[in-house]
Amino acid sequence: MPVRVMKLCGVTHLIASNAAGGINEEYNEGDIMIMKDHINFMGFAGNNPLVGFNDERWGPRFIPANKVYDKGLREEAKRIATKIGMSPIVREGVYVFLGGPSFETIAEINMFRICGANAVGMSTVGEALMAYHAGMKVFAFSLITNKCVQDYDDDREANHSEVLDVGAKRSGILKKWIGGIVEYIRQECHQNGY
């Protein structure tokens, strides 16, 4: 498990990113959504990375999941976003994790919107749960690469090339933002004697 290898190497914080479709109709292509929570839809079907024998050296058998995404890191990330002038594109919301690789049907998107999801994607939740279980602080965000189709009269179709295009377009500002967050984590580790 890569996250556990990181833990063995002394890593204390996980920063995870993903490309995601925007379900919240106020979200625009190119927005960045800080993950404040997730819906582990894969987990509903028993596909949780913590299933199976639990070695207590990694963490306890049963863990709470209401504080997976560290509040202090989220607040700091918003502060840095304001400082570098990117707050107009920064959101905070709930990510729903599906297995893919097909994108969603209109009925699925409508269901997830009603369930409180703001963005949908195919990753991150497994890694976040593993890291939180092992005592690491987790920060995760989604780059909204497309607005999900939620209407049968909308002829657009989700596709991977727009995901890559939006990723390339936002790479500069994301490097600056993540650089600021990493510097904050470095100082925090230093203060805590790591």
Ligand SMILES: O=P(O)(O)O[C@@H]1C[C@H](O)[C@@H](CO)O1
């Ligand atoms: O960042 P991830 O890997 O979650 O990106 C999503 C899932 C697929 O790799 C890709 C689909 O276009 O976006």
Ligand SMILES: Nc1nc2[nH]cnc2c(=O)[nH]1
């Ligand atoms: N599942 C899913 N993953 C994505 N990654 C980027 N856009 C999307 C999307 O609309 N749905």
